[in-house]
Amino acid sequence: xxxDLQHIPGRIRRVRLLDVVALNEDLLDDGLLCGHVxxxxxxxxxGVYEVEFSxxxxxxxxxxxxxxxxxxxxxxxxxxxx
Numbered sequence: 001x002x003x004d005l006q007h008i009p010g011r012i013r014r015v016r017l018l019d020v021v022a023l024n025e026d027l028l029d030d031g032l033l034c035g036h037v038x039x040x041x042x043x044x045x046x047g048v049y050e051v052e053f054s055x056x057x058x059x060x061x062x063x064x065x066x067x068x069x070x071x072x073x074x075x076x077x078x079x080x081x082x
Contacts, residue, residue, distance in 0.1 A: 015040060015049055021071040030064040037074065038062075 015021070019040045026033050032053065042050035044065055051071070053062040 015043075015068045015071055015073065017041070017043060020074045020076070021051060022074055023066070023070055024072045025070050027064060027066065027070070030062055032062055032064060036062075038064075040071075 017040055021038055021040060023032055023034050023036050023038075036053055038051040038053040040049045041052045041063075044050055047068045048065050049068060049071065051064055051066045052060050053064070054060050
């Protein structure tokens with residue numbers, strides 16, 4: 001399985017540009033902890049994405065290259081199941 005694929009019960013999907021994601025592990029070198037929420041802003045290739053982390057005012061506080069294996073896509077509406 002490619003590292004830029006995420007397992008979602010019943011399906012597999014790629015991380016995409018502008019996905020809202022959460023970290024599933026700490027990235028201490030970047031000052032980020034598991035659960036920090038960001039937006040994918042660039043596909044850097046090789047299963048690595050540039051993610052922008054912003055505060056409630058929309059100000060960027062971190063920009064990090066993050067492997068897809070460290071990201072979990074967030075969903076803001078129900079997902080249909082089969």
